Amino acid sequence: MRTRLAIKIDTVLDRWFPERRVFLKSDTDTRFIRLHPGTQLVAFAGSSLLVAWAIVATAVILMDSIGSGNFREQAKRDQRTYQARLNDLAGQRDSRAAEAHAAQERFNAALTQISVMQSELLESETRRRELETGIEVIQSTLRGTMKDRETAREQIVALRERMDNGDASMAMDNSGAGAPMDFVATALAETAAERDQIARDAQDALLAADELSEQIAMMQDQNDAIFRQLEDAMTISVAPLDKMFRDAGMPTKQIIEQVRRGYSGQGGPLTPLSFSTRGEEPNADALRANRLLGQMDQLNLYRIAAQKAPFAVPVKNSFRFTSSFGFRRDPKTGGRRMHKGVDFAAPNGTPLYATADGVVVHAGWSSGYGRLVKIQHEFGIETRYAHMSKLRVKVGQRVSRGDRIGDMGASGRVTGVHLHYEVRVGGKAVNPMIYIKAANDVF
Template identity: 30%
Template sequence: MTEPRSSPVFGKRTEPHTVIIAHGDEIRHFTIRPWVAALAGSVVAAFAIGYLLATSYLVLRDDLIGATVARQARLQQAYEDRISALRAQVDRITSRQLLDQQLMESKVAELLGRQAELAERDGRLRPLLERASGLPETAPRPEERPDLRAEIPALNSFAADGTGHAAVAALSRFAASDGKRARDFGAFRATGSAADQADRLFVQINKSLRLIENRQISQLRSLTENAYQTADSIAEVIKSAGLTIDADYGTKDIGGPLVTAEDPRAFETEVLELDEALTALDAVKAAANRLPVANPVPGRPVSSGFGMRRDPLLGRPAHHSGMDFRARSGSPVRSAGAGVVIKAGWNGGYGRMVEIDHGKGLTTRYAHLSRISVSEGQHIASGTVIGKVGSSGRSTGPHLHYEVRRNGSAINPVRLLKAGKKLLRFL
């Protein structure tokens, strides 16, 4: 065999290997190059490594798949738990919205009922206030309140958005109509949820409605007391003139169970009481209007009083059964009270005379008229023009001779005229 040659550049050269295979008489040989051997070794090594990796993958695959499945199961369980928690939260929010909506609707219905009741009360109060409009120092009318019905759509949307902002906006508009409510609403609007704000405002509105109810009852009581006091004042004035309205006026017993302002019956009780007081006052006024307490010729001076005087024609002392008012001929003469004309015509020295029956034995006479404007049997009201001033009959000049008679006897008209001046502000 020859020695391998060496290269001056790459050093010792590797010679190829020759493989000889003898089989009987047959001999074969082939040469294996170094790079072929290296390639074959690499293939074998790669196959061995691949086999080892495949074996490792097959061994570890089940563990990897199990770990992945377990991880996915944990993630799925976490998602399901989260979804369950969100669903429970949604259910709670929905339930709360339904409860808030029901509560809101019930409160709105209560407020509307209260408002309808106040409107009904106002309708019942107006006729009474019209009747009491002539009372001195009449209590003011109940003030108008805004209508909450216009805000119902916004109030009912409370549960639609889940926040209650629409309800708060509607209630804030209602609160803004009253200064005190607006201040109270602004004080708590900055804090708390919309539902809490709406609930607090409901409380404020309820207080305001209760205040209106109490004010109505207070006004009714004030009007009732005022009506009774006015009737008593009229009766006292008439009594001071020596006359009476009714024999049993002011002697009837009064009283009853105490009814507080919070009692549901308070308003009805006060309305009935005011109606009775106004009825009594109307009766007293009607009776006072029938009495001859008005001046038959307002603004005219008295030329001769009631009682003893020097007769203008004879010049000697004589009793004057009435009082004379100096007035120009043709001046209107008015009835001193309501009544029925029992005489209208010429009556001796009275000249043209009108006599009116006012009831309770009281009559008035208007003498020396130049003209008569009423007829016998005619019903007239107080202040009706019954004729004109003249100088007919036993008279020295134009004037009105005015007499007041009780049961046929002449009485001094001055007390009645003074009473009439005091009654002007009541009648």
């Protein structure tokens, strides 16, 4: 069986690879090398494999070269696009910063004007009370004077009746009659003088009352103008703050109530005042003033809440955004991964600041974050500052907005010096630019 199979194989090989002889001839001798079909098959197979490997290797090298060239070109195009975007963002940031600075100045001027107007309003209200008290005194004096005048008139009538009826006490002889008559004449003259003086005092009191009424009317006009200016200022001041919280996705009513509960003791927000001191129902001006004080209280609560939420940028020096919030190409592995914050690039050692009031809950090394600071704020908000070169706070320390918490560095999993900044609400990462942009639109 094996012999037949071998014969068949040799027959096939002889057909394709017949036996060949290679002659080697020299000056004195001639030799040859016999190439059997099997040897030729092995040589042919080896040569084919070698040629195939060379073709495949050449194709791989060419494809890799072409792909690398395309990838480099794409990377360069992406880099140029990203650089243009960064430049555009830097320009927008600078314009926003200028607008924020101007808005802050306008806001401070409005607050100063509100404070001055509030002082003027309180002073005008005090003066109005004094004028009301003066009018009451004048009216009381006028009533007393009029009562005295009526009493004097009654005495004159009584004396005249006694004189007409010939009172027995006045029936005297001619030698003694002069004295009672002189007394009566003197009393009548004094009564007439008092009556005239009372009339003049009453006229003066009426004139003074008219003047006070005019002054009160002028003061009411001034108060109305002050009220209008205060109402306009409140509208201009409160509406942008309310919009800032709404743009950040924060429920304003719950936030205001939470701040109010935390500042309900002495030294907290303003509370409505009553301008009535006699137990009377408050008038329209008092209601209007209380409404304004309520708006001032709301403005104050908004300002307190704004200090407790991260409406600020953690870097005050010059910087550039190097990565935004969302999915991106990982700088280390090249894969697509979620970036839970924003990156600010600046020189090593650049100061970093807290973006809101809060308590430090972590200050130390944390795996890929490197040197990390976590600050817990009100309303369930937490901010994170990663890759620092130096920490300047400790766990449990209470910080305020603008306090320096560390220096920018390149610790942890990084490709260069930058700050990785995160904002988390209820443990879930949100885009920090929501808060930064909302604050830029107001401040």
